[in-house]
Amino acid sequence: MSHAHEVTEDDLIPSETENYKITPSKTLAELTALDKEDESLQRWKQSLGLNPGGGANGPKKVVLKSLFLISPTLLNQINIDLTRPPAELAKLKKEPMIIKEGVEYSVGITFVVENEIVSGLKYLQVVKRAGLTVDKTEAMLGSYGPQAEAYTKIFASEESPSGMLARSGAYVVRSRVVDDDKHVWLDFEWGFKLGKEW
Structure with a gap:
């Protein structure tokens, strides 16, 4: 049986932006621990759903x-x-x-x-x-x-x-x-x- 009608892996390769580098991922715990002394930044993080101990298990x-x-x-x-x-x-x-x-x-x-x-x-x-x-x-x-x-x-x-x-x-x-x-x-x-x- 021919697979000519199938959508192949090559058809689904996402484009990449030149010179765009993906930074290493950080966990929610790591992100919430950053800049702990900055109260307004902590409130902003909470508004984004970055709550320390926010159920990320x-x-x-x-x-x-x-x-x-x-x-x-x-x-x-x-x-x-x-x-x-x-x-x-x-x-x-x-x-x-x-x-x-x-x-x-x-x-x-x-x-x-x-x-x-x-x-x-x-x-x-x-x-x-x-x-x-x-x-x-x-x-x-x-x-x-x-x-x-x-x-x-x-x-x-x-x-x-x-x-x-x-x-x-x-x-x-x-x-x-x-x-x-x-x-x-x-x-x-x-x-x-x-x-x-x-």
């Missing part, structure tokens, strides 16, 4: 909650629950969702950061059709401190392709979330077809 962790699609032409957003078991997520590639052709839409993601600060989160997405890359997205999510509430990030809007040719066949999408340390927090494939209606 484990390695940093990014928990991806959902990937969603919104559009002014869509009554309710399309939501992919990323907390489902990998076997269930794998079905999304074989059972493509329908996206209306020729409409403006945006993709978004929700996630929770636990225990430690995560820096340089990026969302990468490659869309292929009949083995050819038709779209590639690389969006900086940013750096986040741990908190119980989910963070939400919505990416720039795009327009879905239209026409009979665009509607024929399915599209394969591979979505990945990676940080500055090259740790992959999410990596899965899903599919969609274009239709005249949602």
